[in-house]
Amino acid sequence: MRFRNLGRAAGMFSAALLTAATASALDLVKGFERGMNLPEQLGGDFILDEAATGGGDFADQTAPGFATWVAQYNNIWTAGDAVSISGLAIPIVANDAAGTNNSQPGDWTFTFFELSGGANPNLFDGYSFSTMTGEPILGTVTATLQPYTGNQNDEYFVKFDTPIDFTAQSSGFALHMQSTNTMRVKINTAAPTRRGVRVGLADGVAVGGANPNFAASFSGSPVALPPPAVAHRIDSAVQIPGNRTWETLAPSQERFAFRNPQPGDYNGDGFTNAADYTVWRDNLDGDETLLASGSRAPGVSGPVNAGDYTHWAANYSSPAMTSVNDPSVPGITAAFRGGAIGTANVFESVLNGQQVSRQSGSFELWFKPDGLSNGDQVLYEVGGTGAGSYLSLQDDTLSLYVKSAFAGNDQLVSTTLTDDGWTQVVAVIHNTYEATLPSADDYVDLYVNGVLAATTELSPTDVNDWAGGNQAGLGLIGGVFASGGPLTDPGDASADFDLKGHIAIFEFTPTALTAGDVAARYAAITSSSSLAVPEPSTVMLAGLSLALMVHRARR
Helix, strand or coil, X not given: CCEEECCCCCCCCCHXXXXXXXXXXXXXXXXXXXXXCCCCCCCCCEEECCCCCCCEEEEECCCCEECCEEEEECCCCCCCCEEEEEEEEEEEEECCCCCCCCECCEEEEEEEEECCCCCCCCCCCCEECCCCEECCEEEEEEEEECCCCCCEEEEEEEEEEEEEEEECCCCCEEEEEEECCCEEEEECCCCCCCCEEEEECCCCCECCCCCCEECCEEXXXXXXXXXXXXXXXXXXXXXXXXXXXECCCCCCCCCEEECCCCCCCCCCCCCCCHHHHHHHHHCCCCXXXXXXXXXXXXXXCCCXXXXXXXXXXXXXXXXXXXECCCCCCCCCCEEEECCEEECCCXXXXXXXXXXXXXXXXXXXXXXXXXCCCCCEEEEEEEECCCCEEEEEEECCEEEEEEEXXXXXXXXXXXXXXXXXXXXXXXXXXXXXXXXXXXXXXXXXXXXECCEEEEECCCCCECCCCCCCCCXXXXXXXXXXXXXXXXXXXXXXXXXXXXXXXXXXXXXXXXXXXXXXXXHHHHHHHHCCCCCCCCCCCXXXXXXXXXXXXXXXXXX
């Protein structure tokens, strides 16, 4: 497909320039495979992977077809990020037979809008194609739809000849589409992680009715720039309130996103609030499918009941970013209540010629538990049942567990917490990988508040691989966690391992931190004279890319 970047202007473009950028070229091709990330389809990376064929329809049965709405995607990246969009896939109902109300062969034009214009810098404020005024246009892409014989209800994809490259002025973008023939697309698709909200093209007002959303997949790569001073750090203090993504301050080796739906988030919009009470009230004693899948308490099934109210009330305002004004930790000014799932496990990426999880690494976490008698909780976990590691809190017992890829070589250290205030915990994994022979000199350290609390240095084994291939979880389980440690998952969704408390800072460093490093980091948060954590003196994870596709567990 031919694409020409229109650049950025003050919301107005000439007709000649817009026409030149919409020349038809390659086709919208049937058969996009969700989650497969095939290079011959959209390319190497996904920004979003949401195309699906379920749900209701939108049909424009006139020719040419012209959607009177745009799909608005928010909280995809941060203002200042360099973004490249290289392909898209959308669900289309198509038929090559004349006289039907399905999509017919024709040229489809997709227009991408920035959200920076108008009164709302992160919302679509409207655009007029007749006067070419409104939100700035990032660019347009045109492809020809050539549907297969018969009634087709499938995802169609197109890979751009030239990516749409821009520096974000807001947290997202909006997508509009039109065709030279009739068009029919699937909207309100089932159980997505993130959908574009359909809003009016002219004014940006949300489209009402039963089908308010639209799902599409986009490939590309948002890249943070310029690199800030501290690498691989996740800090709640820099986040936008209500943002569903807890993102690093630097080119990242991991990206975390809050669960959607949240516990008690019965309408599935990503937040637990008063709107979910209305859903519960209106569906009391009704079928459980009336509540968003995954929003009920673990293991609960059957009709909507009073227990669902209790679950909603216990999680009200999640995910909540809370201001922190604690003189014992002047370096912490905000914290999130509730955890997030790592949308990419990149610890299997290669750094300096070796897989990251076969090298040494350190995890630092600042958290404040609700108390020291709240049972089994996950602070952080990565990997699967075959190989992985996690930090856990069982009442007042803090543990670091590393499951080796080799049976019998697991590492476990524990200590007892005596204070439920803000706590620094640092897990250090000393790992020397040998491709042909076991390396029997691997061990782990567990630091609490700047001081070494436990170590296996005197009883080393071969850690080999401490991550495996599963998602990561921060304050909860990302997928499945390493087996054989202090936590036991019954496997029936009845166990709640979520952290009861707040998390303020999380950081991964691709080296084994020393006692001096850990103490300096502790002092940086607890000292009023310095609020910045020192940058690791060792090599940075520059070779790891920011991958946004959710990887399925391989172990």
